[in-house]
Amino acid sequence: KQEVTQIPAALSVPEGENLVLNCSFTDSAIYNLQWFRQDPGKGLTSLLLIQSSQREQTSGRLNASLDKSSGRSTLYIAASQPGDSATYLCAGSTGGGNKLTFGTGTQLKVEL
Amino acid sequence: GAVVSQHPSRVICKSGTSVKIECRSLDFQATTMFWYRQFPKQSLMLMATSNEGSKATYEQGVEKDKFLINHASLTLSTLTVTSAHPEDSSFYICSAVTSGDNEQFFGPGTRLTVL
Numbered sequence: 001k002q003e004v005t006q007i008p009a010a011l012s013v014p015e016g017e018n019l020v021l022n023c024s025f026t027d028s029a030i031y032n033l034q035w036f037r038q039d040p041g042k043g044l045t046s047l048l049l050i051q052s053s054q055r056e057q058t059s060g061r062l063n064a065s066l067d068k069s070s071g072r073s074t075l076y077i078a079a080s081q082p083g084d085s086a087t088y089l090c091a092g093s094t095g096g097g098n099k100l101t102f103g104t105g106t107q108l109k110v111e112l
Numbered sequence: 113g114a115v116v117s118q119h120p121s122r123v124i125c126k127s128g129t130s131v132k133i134e135c136r137s138l139d140f141q142a143t144t145m146f147w148y149r150q151f152p153k154q155s156l157m158l159m160a161t162s163n164e165g166s167k168a169t170y171e172q173g174v175e176k177d178k179f180l181i182n183h184a185s186l187t188l189s190t191l192t193v194t195s196a197h198p199e200d201s202s203f204y205i206c207s208a209v210t211s212g213d214n215e216q217f218f219g220p221g222t223r224l225t226v227l
Contacts, residue, residue, distance in 0.1 A: 031214075032214045032215075034215065034216065036218070041203075041221075041223070042220060042221065043118075043205055043218045043219050043220040043221040044156075044205065044207075044218040045218075046215060046216070046217060046218070049214065049215045051214055052214075089155060089156070091156075093214075098144060098146075098209050098214065098216065099146070099158060099161060100146075100158070100207075100216060101158075102155040102156045102157075103155060104154075104155050105155055
C-alpha cells in the first residue's frame with residue numbers, strides 16, 4: 001500500500017524567503033504527481049502536475065520536481081508571500097491510473 | 113483550469129437521516145469522478161471511484177451500502193450518505209478527470225455535520 005510522507009509537517013517563515021517542501025512515496029513507481037494547495041475549510045487547488053513522461057514543472061514562483069528513482073518530489077516556492085500561507089499537499093498515482101494517494105500535508109505560514 | 117462544483121457546501125442533519133451531495137463538472141465532461149473524505153487536520157482519503165454509466169468502485173473499508181454513489185451523466189456524480197451517524201461527520205470532497213487527461217480538478221467540498 002502506497003504511503004506518502006511530507007516533511008516538514010509545519011513551517012513558518014518570514015516573507016521573501018525561498019523554501020522547499022518535501023514529499024516521499026514508499027512505492028517509487030509513480031505515474032503522475034500533483035501538488036495542491038488547500039486553504040482552511042476549502043477544497044483543493046491544483047498547483048502543478050508532473051505527468052508520467054516529465055520530471056519537472058514550473059508555474060510562476062513555483063517549481064516542482066520528481067525523482068522517480070527515489071520516489072521523492074520537492075516543491076520549491078520562491079520569494080514567499082503571506083498569501084502563500086496554506087496547507088500544501090502532494091499526491092501521486094501509480095500503475096497508469098488516476099487514483100491519487102495523498103500525503104500528510106505541510107502547513108505553511110508566511111509572516112510579514 | 114476546469115471548474116468543479118459541489119452542493120451543498122454545508123449540511124447539518126439529524127442522526128438516522130440520509131444526505132445527498134452533488135458533484136458537477138461545469139465546463140468539461142468528467143468520465144471519472146472520485147469521492148474523498150477528510151477528517152480535521154488529516155489528509156484526504158479516497159472513498160470510491162465513480163465512472164459514468166457503471167457501478168462505483170469502493171476502497172477497502174468503505175461500505176458501499178452506506179455511501180451510495182451514482183454517476184448518471186458525464187457532468188454529475190452524487191454521493192448519498194445513508195442513515196448518517198455522528199461519526200460520518202466529515203469534509204467530503206469530489207474530484208473529476210476527463211478521458212485522456214491526468215489532472216484531477218477538485219470541488220470546494222461539503223462539510224457534513226450529523227447531530
